Amino acid sequence: MRKALRELSGWGWLLIGLLSSGTAAVGCTALGRFAIPQFVERFAEAGQPLPLITQLFASSYGLAWLAPPLVVGAWLAGRARLSALIGSVAVMLATPLAMFAAYLPLFKLGTLY
Numbered sequence: 500m501r502k503a504l505r506e507l508s509g510w511g512w513l514l515i516g517l518l519s520s521g522t523a524a525v526g527c528t529a530l531g532r533f534a535i536p537q538f539v540e541r542f543a544e545a546g547q548p549l550p551l552i553t554q555l556f557a558s559s560y561g562l563a564w565l566a567p568p569l570v571v572g573a574w575l576a577g578r579a580r581l582s583a584l585i586g587s588v589a590v591m592l593a594t595p596l597a598m599f600a601a602y603l604p605l606f607k608l609g610t611l612y
Contacts, residue, residue, distance in 0.1 A: 512580055512582055512583040513579065515586060515587070516570035516573070521586075522590055523589045523590040524564045524567060526593070528561070530560065530597045534601050538605075541604075550603045552599065555600075556597065556601075
């Protein structure tokens, strides 16, 4: 009975990790592909560069897609709780960074014109 519960809980940890890391990856991709390019046009019209953090995010938002395979790898290695931790850390780091990178140009837009 205990073994069956352990196996079932392992699937739960995997699910938590995949949902968290997948949410982070989809959110970063949405901001990187749809929101940031609009700022690039505005700043180019004004002849100003984007803020450095936004430039870095725009060129590397796809790295968020490394988290789901890491979650699966940790789970396959027998580290079920680590897989959930990786997913949770991914969403806790990627989401604020993506939001900051997306909103920073808004704060600087007022100084362009």
